[in-house]
Amino acid sequence: MNLIDLTVPLNEQTPVYPGDPATRIKPQGTLATDGSNDHYISVGTHVGTHIDAPLHMLADGKNLDAMPVEQFVGKGVYVKVENRQFDLEKLRAADIKQGDIVLFHTGLDEHYHDPAYYSDFPEMPAEVAEYLVTKQIKMVGFDMSGPDHPPFKIHKILLGASILIIENLTNLAELAGKNFTVYALPVKLQLDGAPARVIAQIAG
Numbered sequence: 001m002n003l004i005d006l007t008v009p010l011n012e013q014t015p016v017y018p019g020d021p022a023t024r025i026k027p028q029g030t031l032a033t034d035g036s037n038d039h040y041i042s043v044g045t046h047v048g049t050h051i052d053a054p055l056h057m058l059a060d061g062k063n064l065d066a067m068p069v070e071q072f073v074g075k076g077v078y079v080k081v082e083n084r085q086f087d088l089e090k091l092r093a094a095d096i097k098q099g100d101i102v103l104f105h106t107g108l109d110e111h112y113h114d115p116a117y118y119s120d121f122p123e124m125p126a127e128v129a130e131y132l133v134t135k136q137i138k139m140v141g142f143d144m145s146g147p148d149h150p151p152f153k154i155h156k157i158l159l160g161a162s163i164l165i166i167e168n169l170t171n172l173a174e175l176a177g178k179n180f181t182v183y184a185l186p187v188k189l190q191l192d193g194a195p196a197r198v199i200a201q202i203a204g
């Protein structure tokens with residue numbers, strides 16, 4: 001099993017979207033005093049590596065728990081974003097098929113803890129998002145905070161086509177040139193998004 005973890009750790013230091021409350025983790029019990037370790041966590045639905053459901057941006061959109069589980073697993077397609085440019089021609093050459101999960105590698109996860117992480121990133125052009133819609137992929141993922149800035153036009157194009165969005169991935173460089181399957185499994189919250197464990201299984 002050749003597995004690569006594409007998930008960032010979730011702790012009190014995990015960056016949050018500007019203005020969101022920080023993640024809090026409180027011990028509730030300990031082995032010494034209570035017979036077991038236990039914690040209470042206070043965490044946003046869009047913290048760390050997580051998946052956006054349609055309801056995140058669309059009033060009539062579905063919650064994450066309403067999506068079929070088949071949508072969380074699929075053949076992966078690795079696309080390198082060079083010089084912060086999404087290249088539609090390169091994407092056309094990538095042999096994307098219906099049901100694929102397309103991961104865009106920008107390298108911006110190296111700046112995950114920089115204050116500019118949530119403001120200084122390239123927006124996916126609408127024609128790239130619309131191309132992914134025509135391909136009927138299951139999910140699209142990024143090693144940056146998301147595909148666009150407010151007013152989130154790209155989120156709406158993708159989620160409106162039931163393409164789920166995986167944000168704040170890491171380790172995507174390890175997928176370059178590989179055949180792989182993506183497993184992006186969110187916590188089954190009946191909400192607009194949820195932290196997820198995302199792994200890739202390399203074929204062969």
Ligand SMILES: [Zn+2]
Nearest residue numbers: 046052167193
């Ligand atoms: Zn999100």
